Amino acid sequence: MKALRSILLPVAASLVAIVIGAILVAALGYHPLSVYASLVSGAFGSPVNIGNTLTASLPLIIIGLGIAISFQSGLFNIGADGQYWMGATAAAWVGYHFTSLPGVLHMILCLVAGMIAGALWAAVIPGLTKAFVGAHEVITTMMMSYIAILFARYLIEGGPMQQKGYIPQSPPIAPNTQFPYFAQGFQQAQLSPISIVITVIAVAAAWFLLYKTTLGFSLRSVGLNARAARYAGIGVKSSIVTALGLSGLFAGLAGSVQMLGVDHQLLDGFSSNYGYTAIVVALLARNNPIGVVIAGLFFGALTTGGQNMQIASNVPASLTDVLTGLIIFFVGCERIIPQVIGWYRRRRSLRAQTPAS
Amino acid sequence: GCGTNNSSSGTTNTSNSGGTGNTTSTSGKTIKVGLVTDTGGLNDNSFNHLAYVGMQEAQKDLPNIQTSVVQSQSESDYVPNLSHFAQDGYNLVIAVGYLMADAVQQVAREYPKTHFLIIDDSITGIPNVASAIFQSQQAGYLAGVVAGMVQKNHLLKNINSHNTVGVVGGQEIPPVDTYIAGFQQGFHSVDPTGKVIVEYTNSFNDEAAGSQYAQNEISQGADIIFPVAGGTGIGSIKAAQSAKVYAVGVDTDQSYLAPGTVITSAIKRVDTSVFDTIKAVQDGTFKSGVNNFDLSNNGVGIAPIISSLPKSVTDAVNQAKQEILSGKIQVSTTVQK
Amino acid sequence: MIFSNPEIWALTLSMAIPLALPAVGGTFSERTGVVNIAMEGIMLIGAFFGVAFSYWTGSAWIGLLAAIICGALTALALAWGAIHVSADQTVLGMGINVFAAGLTTFLLNTLFGYSGTPVNTPKLPSFSIPGLDAIPYIGIIFRNQSVLMYIGIVLVFLAHWFLFSTRIGLRMRSVGENPLAADTLGIPVWRLRYFGVVLSGVFSAIGGAYLSIGVLNGFTSNMTSGRGYIALAAMIFGKWTPLGSFGAALIFGFSTALGIVLQGHGVSSNILQMIPYALTILALTGLIGRSTPPAADGIPYEPRR
Amino acid sequence: MENVLEVIDLKKWFPGVKANDGVNLSVRSGEVHAILGENGAGKSTLMKVIYGLLEPTAGEIRLFGEPVHFRSPRDAIRAGIGMVHQHFMLIPAFTVAENVVLGDEPGGVRFRRREASRLVRQLSERYGLAVDPDAKVGDLTVGLQQRVEILKAFYRKARVLILDEPTALLTPQETRELFRIIRALKEDGVPVIFISHKLDEVLEVSDRVTVMRQGKTVETLETKGATPQMLANLMVGREVVLRVEKPPLQAGEPVLQVRDLRVRSADRHERVKGVNLEVRRGEILGIAGIDGNGQFEFADAIAGLLRAESGEIRLEGRDITHLSPARRTELGIAYVPQDRQLDGLVLSFDLADNLILRDFRRPPFSRRGILNRRAAESQAEQLIQTFDVRPPDFRRRASELSGGNQQKVILAREVSRDPVLLIAAQPTRGLDVGAIEGVHRQLVRLRNEGRAVLLISLELDEILSLSDRIAVMHNGDIVGIVRGEEATREMLGLMMTGQRRKEGTA
Numbered sequence A: 001m002k003a004l005r006s007i008l009l010p011v012a013a014s015l016v017a018i019v020i021g022a023i024l025v026a027a028l029g030y031h032p033l034s035v036y037a038s039l040v041s042g043a044f045g046s047p048v049n050i051g052n053t054l055t056a057s058l059p060l061i062i063i064g065l066g067i068a069i070s071f072q073s074g075l076f077n078i079g080a081d082g083q084y085w086m087g088a089t090a091a092a093w094v095g096y097h098f099t100s101l102p103g104v105l106h107m108i109l110c111l112v113a114g115m116i117a118g119a120l121w122a123a124v125i126p127g128l129t130k131a132f133v134g135a136h137e138v139i140t141t142m143m144m145s146y147i148a149i150l151f152a153r154y155l156i157e158g159g160p161m162q163q164k165g166y167i168p169q170s171p172p173i174a175p176n177t178q179f180p181y182f183a184q185g186f187q188q189a190q191l192s193p194i195s196i197v198i199t200v201i202a203v204a205a206a207w208f209l210l211y212k213t214t215l216g217f218s219l220r221s222v223g224l225n226a227r228a229a230r231y232a233g234i235g236v237k238s239s240i241v242t243a244l245g246l247s248g249l250f251a252g253l254a255g256s257v258q259m260l261g262v263d264h265q266l267l268d269g270f271s272s273n274y275g276y277t278a279i280v281v282a283l284l285a286r287n288n289p290i291g292v293v294i295a296g297l298f299f300g301a302l303t304t305g306g307q308n309m310q311i312a313s314n315v316p317a318s319l320t321d322v323l324t325g326l327i328i329f330f331v332g333c334e335r336i337i338p339q340v341i342g343w344y345r346r347r348r349s350l351r352a353q354t355p356a357s
Numbered sequence B: 001g002c003g004t005n006n007s008s009s010g011t012t013n014t015s016n017s018g019g020t021g022n023t024t025s026t027s028g029k030t031i032k033v034g035l036v037t038d039t040g041g042l043n044d045n046s047f048n049h050l051a052y053v054g055m056q057e058a059q060k061d062l063p064n065i066q067t068s069v070v071q072s073q074s075e076s077d078y079v080p081n082l083s084h085f086a087q088d089g090y091n092l093v094i095a096v097g098y099l100m101a102d103a104v105q106q107v108a109r110e111y112p113k114t115h116f117l118i119i120d121d122s123i124t125g126i127p128n129v130a131s132a133i134f135q136s137q138q139a140g141y142l143a144g145v146v147a148g149m150v151q152k153n154h155l156l157k158n159i160n161s162h163n164t165v166g167v168v169g170g171q172e173i174p175p176v177d178t179y180i181a182g183f184q185q186g187f188h189s190v191d192p193t194g195k196v197i198v199e200y201t202n203s204f205n206d207e208a209a210g211s212q213y214a215q216n217e218i219s220q221g222a223d224i225i226f227p228v229a230g231g232t233g234i235g236s237i238k239a240a241q242s243a244k245v246y247a248v249g250v251d252t253d254q255s256y257l258a259p260g261t262v263i264t265s266a267i268k269r270v271d272t273s274v275f276d277t278i279k280a281v282q283d284g285t286f287k288s289g290v291n292n293f294d295l296s297n298n299g300v301g302i303a304p305i306i307s308s309l310p311k312s313v314t315d316a317v318n319q320a321k322q323e324i325l326s327g328k329i330q331v332s333t334t335v336q337k
Numbered sequence C: 001m002i003f004s005n006p007e008i009w010a011l012t013l014s015m016a017i018p019l020a021l022p023a024v025g026g027t028f029s030e031r032t033g034v035v036n037i038a039m040e041g042i043m044l045i046g047a048f049f050g051v052a053f054s055y056w057t058g059s060a061w062i063g064l065l066a067a068i069i070c071g072a073l074t075a076l077a078l079a080w081g082a083i084h085v086s087a088d089q090t091v092l093g094m095g096i097n098v099f100a101a102g103l104t105t106f107l108l109n110t111l112f113g114y115s116g117t118p119v120n121t122p123k124l125p126s127f128s129i130p131g132l133d134a135i136p137y138i139g140i141i142f143r144n145q146s147v148l149m150y151i152g153i154v155l156v157f158l159a160h161w162f163l164f165s166t167r168i169g170l171r172m173r174s175v176g177e178n179p180l181a182a183d184t185l186g187i188p189v190w191r192l193r194y195f196g197v198v199l200s201g202v203f204s205a206i207g208g209a210y211l212s213i214g215v216l217n218g219f220t221s222n223m224t225s226g227r228g229y230i231a232l233a234a235m236i237f238g239k240w241t242p243l244g245s246f247g248a249a250l251i252f253g254f255s256t257a258l259g260i261v262l263q264g265h266g267v268s269s270n271i272l273q274m275i276p277y278a279l280t281i282l283a284l285t286g287l288i289g290r291s292t293p294p295a296a297d298g299i300p301y302e303p304r305r
Numbered sequence D: 001m002e003n004v005l006e007v008i009d010l011k012k013w014f015p016g017v018k019a020n021d022g023v024n025l026s027v028r029s030g031e032v033h034a035i036l037g038e039n040g041a042g043k044s045t046l047m048k049v050i051y052g053l054l055e056p057t058a059g060e061i062r063l064f065g066e067p068v069h070f071r072s073p074r075d076a077i078r079a080g081i082g083m084v085h086q087h088f089m090l091i092p093a094f095t096v097a098e099n100v101v102l103g104d105e106p107g108g109v110r111f112r113r114r115e116a117s118r119l120v121r122q123l124s125e126r127y128g129l130a131v132d133p134d135a136k137v138g139d140l141t142v143g144l145q146q147r148v149e150i151l152k153a154f155y156r157k158a159r160v161l162i163l164d165e166p167t168a169l170l171t172p173q174e175t176r177e178l179f180r181i182i183r184a185l186k187e188d189g190v191p192v193i194f195i196s197h198k199l200d201e202v203l204e205v206s207d208r209v210t211v212m213r214q215g216k217t218v219e220t221l222e223t224k225g226a227t228p229q230m231l232a233n234l235m236v237g238r239e240v241v242l243r244v245e246k247p248p249l250q251a252g253e254p255v256l257q258v259r260d261l262r263v264r265s266a267d268r269h270e271r272v273k274g275v276n277l278e279v280r281r282g283e284i285l286g287i288a289g290i291d292g293n294g295q296f297e298f299a300d301a302i303a304g305l306l307r308a309e310s311g312e313i314r315l316e317g318r319d320i321t322h323l324s325p326a327r328r329t330e331l332g333i334a335y336v337p338q339d340r341q342l343d344g345l346v347l348s349f350d351l352a353d354n355l356i357l358r359d360f361r362r363p364p365f366s367r368r369g370i371l372n373r374r375a376a377e378s379q380a381e382q383l384i385q386t387f388d389v390r391p392p393d394f395r396r397r398a399s400e401l402s403g404g405n406q407q408k409v410i411l412a413r414e415v416s417r418d419p420v421l422l423i424a425a426q427p428t429r430g431l432d433v434g435a436i437e438g439v440h441r442q443l444v445r446l447r448n449e450g451r452a453v454l455l456i457s458l459e460l461d462e463i464l465s466l467s468d469r470i471a472v473m474h475n476g477d478i479v480g481i482v483r484g485e486e487a488t489r490e491m492l493g494l495m496m497t498g499q500r501r502k503e504g505t506a
């Protein structure tokens, strides 16, 4: 019953947002049904579209897992975007530097490098300063994120990672590190089955870590009541550093998976604000790893579908953001639905009573 | 929010992409053209917008052209967006920006029957891909000559004795840096001891930052500002206007932004290249490979120079143009630091 | 050398104002107990409708008024969700940010087309303060600045006085610290929270209007460029006080100005632009240390009646 | 005498709990009316309903004969009801003066801070509740906070005053002072509703007593003629043992040895100033003292939560001065902290998780970093049964339990760890007599099993009835140590104000 409720409510709330969005769309002079139809078919209408939706979802899911871990530990890692960039940068560097390594080993090395880079980016400055000086992590992670993006850009805009020539981009990573697509359909969607497998493993790992290990238990205790955790002998400072580090580790993993599976080289346009969308993903998922998967797929579908909606119904893509914003807002407000139902029931039972009394 | 009330009135004057084809004329075969912007979007005040303008012109002036636009939200949208048009049987798909080069190569091979045009990158060896390369350093050079003349001879009111011009770049990337490199070279060809301050805002849509960077350069004595930064640059031009100094526009004739302030603009005819390519596809004369747009085919150039400047400036510009065309001057594409 | 260049101070101030205003706004909201990360979105709303109404009515002042009203209405939506529905305030804020970015870009494109807002849109006046502008160095700071900058500075001080020296300010803070305690003393918790959030919308919208019709006269999509998020940091940095937020905004404005002024000497602009972020971290760890939010910040208050 | 306040067949139901289920109460003008009842009997709920904080499910409230329907405390305050809340309704970040005047501040638009300060100083002098009006409430000891809470009620000059456990944290002197004020109010005809778990206080100050059990009022009787035993039995509904039996002391070798310990509190004040102390196997050592004299910092330092500035702490001969709290936990220190909600529990964890909070790193609860939930559940089942935690369901969140049951959970966890040393800080604060009996029995059982128990309490009666030896702390130092059976209230009271006494034979 509880589980059913936790699925039905967000769905109902999304419906409310969709209806309000439809009114808005109609007011702006578009046909709401055709707009929504193209949104849905853009996201799921063909195998390639589904592939594209998945491709857009995977980084959101992996980063979202990390953010969920930080949230559960009572920390607001707002700088996942920078950690994601650092992961991608490290993976790219390892990917084109060591060309003599055997394929699988090289791939693993790239992934590990990305994870370490992301983890360090979050753990060292934001983590240690939070633990020992009390520097607010919202500020430090945000600032470190801006720094990361500028740093990555510096590397390829005239810095040491720029490929010879004119365009600011790193050399491509070695072919044996690029995740194979196996089939034409996957290739079209830039979706490697290996990326999917890694994402599934990441989800399982995050879930296991949070709910089945002593580390997860400590982190959650600290997140819910740091004082009680301290009284119980849990190291709050080390938990803060660990939580931010883990959070960055997932973001870094996402960056390296994106590098190996999709981009293959570091580019100026690598940014896509995944780190920010993933915050919403984690929040809407109530920081539950399984929920992160659902929310991640949902946002992936919205982006992919939005692109299609533009093409099919000539609605500017910014309208998807309007809809997305409404959906986030109303899913956030999902509690209004049982409230309204309860209020309605009470009124009805009141009305039923009145004649009797 | 309060947007709903206002926006309903907006439907009357929507000027967004035309979806319905022009079917009034019967001559010319019907072709479908799709435009994929990079993440800058159509309001980038730069090449995405220009490509769109070119496409709209084609729709207006040529018969039976159907157009559609998709603005990419992230770099991972490039491949799906390009494929989408190709799959839908579009005859020509236009990709704006060198960032899409890889995506175009991949998709073009998958859809050999679709024509592709990529702006700002040179792809060769794929029979269905044409590339438009702009020698924007040449446009920058001519604009630099104008600025140099003004500085050296103090041709305008309020020009100080610092002989300094300021460049506000969006980011250290080729489409920006080529302009700047040419501008520097052109400026120094006239005024070898003058100073060019080059700064980058690292953003293309922050008007306020553009204004502030310009103000800083003005405070260092610069009295001609050359922004190469899309929307950010608009702020720079406005800053020049309120500080009563001068500006050089970019990409398109930007004198409308601040008449009397913008002395000329360095122009890159992305719109022409798009228009021409659409026409070529319709006529069946599509040519793959690199199409160079430079001074010789008026693919780049400068906008009319402000009338308060003497003819000597126009003469100097014309002379520089001749020298470039004759190969006597080679314009560099790398910024001097 | 660099610091003797008065331009750096003028830049500092003009860059601090659009951070300080939303930061002060956020302070009002969070001091009454509602976490507000929607400053970015509300700034965009203010910036866009400021320009739009300025153009439609031909008066930048009406534009400013429209910006304030639209900002307040947006904040009202946040307040409703946060207070009446007890929804997660971070989610709501994120939703508003995404919504506002989409809506303003969408309206920009549909109402004004892709070439942007008309260039003949009126902007608010800029002027120098007579007398002040004659003083060397200081003078430059107050030379030909937007009227909104002067208003902004006054607002910051006014806000501080309001929050810490008036009866209603005391009550607002009590609601953010312990709403149950305030309730038992007969203080209307919800009403004050609405007031705080709406005030935050007003301040953020003025901050947005400062960008679009204060220093400029046009709107470009996403023109706030993350200033609302930096303002969030400034608010925390300033320990949830208006003067502290202003101080943090000044530090940030100064280091950004430093990054600009240092350019053109061959150092990569990417590296120079890290200065404000790096300095903020340094200042935070070195000078400021722990900053504790209002005790009930982000916790919905549901009277169990 | 007229009835000022009448409550008629009042019901207040929460989902799953009938907190008030048929309450009848009448309070006459000029009387002190005590309410007695076990933890969870519904006393506070009743008061909150009267004060407008909760809306009744059914029933009627009459004030001066008129039925009233308060929608919020605003209405109740207007009608002249004042209340001291059991759980402090204070704003730690505000000053004492700000807390007291909030809602009725001096000034127009501007808040006249100095005037507020003056008013509160006057008030505190008039009522003998000394407290600095400009101190931040968060910096005050809980005892002082209790005074602020009482001052708040007096500031508003109520026509009916509700005091929900006002004395839980007062010193005996302060309690006496409060009773003086209550009697003065009574003279003025202001009725006072007084809630307390301390039967002697109820007998001392009240005119009538209403006893509540399981949400219902059981009986109202004249205080004259009632005895503690009689009241206790009425509350609990069975025979209660008011004094715990202890076999004679079998003290062994020292378990805890503290030498010259100096500790600073979190706010950098030196709170413990060179304490020397020993606790032996098989004894309960009680620390008596007025709140704020360093006893809780002392306990924190032994548990490892505060750093020792200097000095030495030894556990079973081993130097633990610099070990982490986690290491000390492993070595056998158990700790029942003073504030159960803040420090003792993770309120949104369920009971099973709360019960392994200290030991989740050890087998059987985990192996190699992997949790074993089944072990946690079976341990929870067993503890819940042994300690009679209600409701007996380990899947419940700790937040859903009443305060007394929360305390039982903490105690169960700490006692079950087989500790070498148990530190219990205020283990029965706010508990009813029945629950206190249970806690005391557990402490004595541990002692009898040969463990060392360090009991810190502000309740002299608790200290006196349990301790084998009593150390009195004043101003960060031990003033003296006396044997439990030799100690008297008067003797301890004197020592607590700082009068030294030659160390006895203890």
Ligand SMILES: Nc1ncnc2c1ncn2[C@@H]1O[C@H](COP(=O)(O)OP(=O)(O)OP(=O)(O)O)[C@@H](O)[C@H]1O
Pocket: C304, D014, D015, D017, D018, D019, D037, D038, D039, D040, D041, D042, D043, D044, D045, D046, D086, D400, D401, D402, D403, D404, D430, D432
């Ligand atoms: N807001 C609430 N929601 C649900 N149950 C509640 C709520 N408040 C109180 N209860 C339940 O109502 C019952 C009565 O609680 P109440 O606080 O009135 O007891 P009490 O007699 O004051 O006890 P104590 O002596 O411990 O203060 C308890 O079982 C408690 O758990």
Ligand SMILES: Nc1ncnc2c1ncn2[C@@H]1O[C@H](COP(=O)(O)OP(=O)(O)OP(=O)(O)O)[C@@H](O)[C@H]1O
Pocket: D130, D131, D132, D135, D140, D144, D269, D270, D271, D290, D291, D292, D293, D475
């Ligand atoms: N703000 C206050 N208002 C009224 N009484 C106070 C206040 N602060 C402390 N006291 C009284 O003074 C007593 C001693 O308190 P305090 O904690 O300051 O100890 P101290 O002896 O001054 O220690 P230290 O030497 O560390 O300052 C307390 O028990 C309390 O009764």
Ligand SMILES: [Mg+2]
Pocket: D043, D044, D045, D086, D164
């Ligand atoms: Mg109670």
Ligand SMILES: [Mg+2]
Pocket: none
């Ligand atoms: Mg003192």
